[in-house]
Amino acid sequence: MRRSAAPSQLHKRTEGHFKPPFLTPPAKRLCKEDPESGSEAFSGGVGTSAPSFVKNNSPLQKPHSRSPSDILSLLKKPLPSDVAQDQTSGQTSFRNDEATTRCVNSSQEPSTEHVLLPSDQNPRMSAGSNLGSGAAPLVEKSAYQMAAPRGTENQEPQTSKYYSVVWCKRSNKKHKKWEGDAILIAKGRSVILKDTEGKEIGRGSGYKLSDLAQLEEGNTLPIGGKEIEIQGVISASDYSSGRCFQGFVSTVDTPDTKPAVSALPKPKPFRLPTLNKLSHSNSASQGPATPLYDPSSPDALVLPRPPSHHQWKHNAGKVPVVDVVVDPQISKNLRPHQNDGIIFLYECVMGYKVSNSFGAILADEMGLGKTLQCIALVWTLLKQGPYGRSPVVRKILVVTPSSLSANWAKEFKKWLGKEKLSVFIVDQNNKVEQFAGHHDKPVMIISYEMFVRSAEAIEALKFDLLLCDEGHRLKNANIKTTSLLTNLSCKRRVILTGTPVQNDLKEFYALVEFVNPGVFGSPLSFRHVYEDPILASQQPGASAEEKELGANRASQLNQITSLFILRRTQEIISRYLPPKVEFVVFCQPSETQVMLYDRIVGCRSVHQLLNSKDFSDHLSAIVALRKLCNHPALLAQSKDAEGHGDLKREIANFLPSHVQPNQFEETDSGKLAVVSCMLWSLVETAREKMVIVSNYTSTLDMLAQICKKYNHPFLRLDGSTPSSRRQSLVDMFNDPHSQTRVFLLSAKAGGVGLNLIGASRIILYDIDWNPATDLQAMARIWRDGQKRRVYIYRLLMTGSMDEKIYQRQIKKQSLSGAVVDARESERVHFSTAELKDLFTMHSDTVCLTHDLLKCRCDCSGEVSKVDQQLSEPQSERVCQLGKVGISPNTFNTTMDQLHNWSHIGQPINPDVIKDQCLAAASDFITFVFRNESSQKETDLIV
Secondary structure: OOEOOOHHHHHHHHHOOOOOOOOOOOOOOEEEEOOOOOOEEEOOOOOOOOOEOOOOOOOOEOOOOOOHHHHHHHHHOOOOOEOOOOOOOOOOEEEEOOOOEEEEOOOOOOOOOEEEOOHHHOHHHOOOOOOOOOOOOEEEOOOOOOOOOOOOOOOOOOOEEEEEEEEEEOOOOOOOOEOEEEEEEEEOOEEEEEEOOOOEEEEEOOOOHHHHHOOOOOOEEEEOOEEEEEEEEEOHHHHHHOHHHHOOOOEOOOOOOOOOOOOOOOOOOOOOOOOOHHHHHHHHHHOOOOOOOOOOOOOOOEEOOOOHHHHHHHOOOOOOEOOEEOOHHHHOOOOHHHHHHHHHHHHHHHOOOOOOOOEEEEOOOOOOOHHHHHHHHHHHHHHOOOEOOOOOOOOEEEEEOHHHHHHHHHHHHHHHOOOOOOEEEOOOOOOHHHHHHOOOOOEEEEEHHHHHHOHHHHHHHOOOEEEEOOHHHHHOOOOHHHHHHHOOOOOEEEEEOOOOOOOOHHHHHHHHHHHOOOOOOOHHHHHHHHHHHHHHHHOOOOOHHHHHHHHHHHHHHHHHHOOOEEOOOOOOOHHHOOOEEEEEEEEOOOHHHHHHHHHHHHOHHHHHHHHOOOHHHHHHHHHHHHHHHHOHHHHHOOOOOOOOHHHHHHHHHHOOOOOOOOOOOHHHOHHHHHHHHHHHHHHHHOOOOEEEEEOOHHHHHHHHHHHHHOOOOEEEEOOOOOHHHHHHHHHHHHOOOOOOOEEEEEHHHHOOOOOOOOOOEEEEOOOOOOHHHHHHHHOOOOOOOOOOOEEEEEEEEOOOHHHHHHHHHHHHHHHHHHHHHOOOOOOOEEOHHHHHOOOOOOOOOOOHHHHHHOEOOOOEEEEOOEOHHHHOOOOOOOEEOOOOOOOOOOOOOOOOOHHHOEEEEOOOOHHHHOOHHHHHOHHHEEEEEEEEOOOOOOOOOO
């Protein structure tokens, strides 16, 4: 933005009061003799200083030079009204009246008098002095200075001041061409200039404290090669929260001394009495519009009416406003939190929440009924509207993973039936081009893959509402799917995701930008204003100032996004669901695993890969170690497309002779031994079903072989399973009469969006770098319809890369809690060095994660306690713990609050662990973290 001279600058120049803020002090001159004291007083206006007189007519001494800012600092210091002085103590007394302020010393000191004259009697103190039109100049009559003790006058203040400014390049031109807005930060003798995107564009130091303290509207200041003009003052709260970078700058206004003049009312224009009379009669004859359903019904869900600003913009024809009521067939089955969700989505897509924004993100956790809320919204908008009951939308596009297309159609049929609404599913038999001919099917359901192939045809159909299920797929704005969806002309957009923050805030920005473009400005602005301060505050070595700034920016980010992001946790439905017990199980590595781990980490190929700048090379070594954690035989596969050639050959030389492809012995893997014991206990002692999740198809092959070996009936769903068979497999497993006890599930293919409530136990055999993948997989069994107590197990090989990945999940989960969930409690943090130490095997510990917590529990199942000696700052401290003394049985305990979980070490006590499956595998377990979501004890339903 380029401007000519700022309005405040032009105004001052026209009135003749403009002067640069930094002037050379004028020469000192003698003033008239003071009649009261009988001695001469020096007055030189601004920039002069009074000379020192010596008692008994001593000769005049050279005065100490003082600047205008020094005098101004005296003027601004409050003076006590009446301070009596004892002559023997040498103290001074101050008397203030309407015209003068006198400072009288004891009889042993020279007489001193300071006179405050009106500004109109001292022309040298008026225009251009930067003291303001109403400030009274000071005339000093003695060497005694009414100043603070020596040394405090130039002491740098500890607080910062913030100003909104305009800037341009330094020049001697009379009329400046201002190039843009900026934020000025003044602290001590230094200033920092940041543009509206939070990027630093200038820095300066060595200014006078008094000059920076006097900055006000209209003042100019040179900063390096730039020049700025003050436009207003920004409050510290606005800067700390980041509102000033988004145009929400609240300036600190000075009171106006001019009397307020009330404006005369404008005369009303002449209006014909018969104007619009015909139109009123016509509308009356047609009758008023009525709601589709009775809003006075006791169970009616009535959606909010449009606010006044919305009516002014979208109801220019003055159509009668009617109530929009959700179909009672749906509303009678809704829970309170689902009612709130429908109201929230309706307000967002109608544009009630944010001006010119019609998007929303429904970020409820798994199992809260996001699909049902969207179906209620779609059916309502198709049949009703706030203005004359006209439908808001006519065609809706639902984009979903391929595994969930049939599930969406099933949910529409379940809640509405075919007689009310039929949907069009794009598959091998139904093409996108055929949708235009089905006028009775206003909803199209399509997978992400099919959408990419048919994007041009879909754009031509002009949809009115876009729903993106599992919307975290759009976290990368550079991929083709996100780009094509963004280019759709549909402005009403809804994202459904249980994890809006997966890895970092850059992905979170991409989701927000998709539903409501321009809310946070450019990506660079978002990074400078929000992402960098929040991440800096999450680091273990963050200073108190960085933590405060990061907390304020995270709070402001949550406050803004709460207008169009709704986030509810499973605490809401906990009372409707059975209890949930979570375990993080640390499995003892076998001798073969420890030997191979050390050899692989120390081999030549791994050292070369770690020194390589190609990330794919690093990934090869990581994948090899992850497979070793699952079972050494996975490294003996003949063809491994993910492995590096040299590394594969070197690893093959390390493998013992008994480790062969497709030969999986429990004695070679601690994790497989634990799973084998748990399956045996489940089949022998309980009539329950279990889901086992893995990220690798080769690991699923191994688990399938174990099930066959011990005659455990199982079903399997992975990437090779056709989409048409996936829902039938789920229904078969959920059937209570089915004899299938185990369901093998790929986290990549079916870990999201599937309801596996037939199982009451789930094992995550290997965890993912992204905590969202694991959380979504775990939520498949603890959701509406579940009747049993739910048990969740996450298996980690002790001291290995498994633990390092888990620690990384903890850090990502804490970031999501700070931004989206707005949790106030402290969180566990691990240092960057610990997170980078991926390739070190810690074979001398029973649980590396517990060691990093540094708690002083006895590992007997009690809540961990933080060692008080560790509360003091330490240079080598690797984590920071949160509040202690909280019961482990709380609903809001998450995996980044391990200090609130029960810690159980060897020997495993069955009475403490309270789980028959883990008790059967206790010989292969080194440590367990345990958390129960409810204190209520309920019996298993058999």
